[in-house]
Amino acid sequence: MSLADSQADPGAPARGRPRSEAVERAIVEGVMKLLEDGVPLAELSIERIARTAGVGKATIYRRWNGKEELFVDVIRAAEPxxxxxxxxxxxxxxxxxxxxxxxxxxxxxxxxxxxxxxxxxxxxxxxxxxxxxxxxxxxxxxxxxxxxxxxxxxxxxxxxxxxxxxxxxxxxxxxxxxxxxxxxxxxxxxxxxxxxxxxxxxxxx
CATH class of the missing domain: 1.10.357.10 (Tetracycline Repressor, domain 2)
Incomplete structure (x- = not known):
């Protein structure tokens, strides 16, 4: 699941916990901080990202299916x-x-x-x-x-x-x-x- 999904049909039934833009932003910014600190992509585990963002691993997995989807959203956030x-x-x-x-x-x-x-x-x-x-x-x-x-x-x-x-x-x-x-x-x-x-x-x- 990606950030783009947050723009889905507002009338659709909710699944799981409500989405939080603040939480997603904290996760994306956490990845950016690690990258800026020189951590290679290959060494960015979900556990490390969760610690940096101050969230649990489950919080990340509820929003993205894996690191690949998360990284794509990080790049989108950094691009125009x-x-x-x-x-x-x-x-x-x-x-x-x-x-x-x-x-x-x-x-x-x-x-x-x-x-x-x-x-x-x-x-x-x-x-x-x-x-x-x-x-x-x-x-x-x-x-x-x-x-x-x-x-x-x-x-x-x-x-x-x-x-x-x-x-x-x-x-x-x-x-x-x-x-x-x-x-x-x-x-x-x-x-x-x-x-x-x-x-x-x-x-x-």
Whole structure:
């Protein structure tokens, strides 16, 4: 169970004890403290996390099925939040999505915690898979859906492969933020990427 579940249908019947945002925040912050203190992910046991957060192990297990789900929520808490899409145009939505990636890249470079966690996470297949399933794949589905809506609204040519186009849209930002850590990530880069791409993808005539 993850933090996102706290936004479930309020009319649904309650199961177990009531959720406590304060308790969940204390647990997430406890993990962050341990990571900031240099404790490797592999050495973060539920017992150690519980002691640091001042809760019992059962309290953690009531909220997360295991360390992988908990770590994903810790990373989400450290990253910029997913953007609220304006919905005013394809361009505006794409800019909002790329801006989140740009800010995430900036934070990963400037945050020792994020930089350290991502480096360790990629060496842990179970944690990396959990992050991909819970965060990366839903973001990609949303990105592709935004492109499909733009295509249906006539903002993109009908012959464009939106799955491929999504990689082309996010690729430059990921290249700069992940593959080229020395590359600039200035404000306005998101708009520049989107405008450059859309200038050649809009219907003609």
């Amino acid at each position: 939040p997913d953007p609220e899409l304006p919905g005013t145009s394809l361009r505006d939505d794409l800019v909002a999505m790329l801006e989140q990636l740009r800010r995430r890249g900036v934070m990963t470079r400037t945050s020792a915690l994020l930089h350290n966690v991502f480096a360790q996470m990629k060496s842990s297949p179970r944690i990396w898979r959990a992050y991909q399933t819970a965060v990366v794949e839903p973001r990609r589905r949303l990105q592709v859906e935004v492109l499909r809506r733009g295509q249906a609204a006539g903002e993109l040519r009908a012959d464009v492969d939106v799955e491929l186009l999504n990689d082309i849209v996010v690729g430059p930002m990921l290249l700069r933020s992940v593959m080229r850590p020395d590359a600039d990530l200035p404000e306005g880069l998101s708009e520049q990427i989107v405008d450059t791409l859309l200038s050649g993808l809009r219907p003609v005539g």
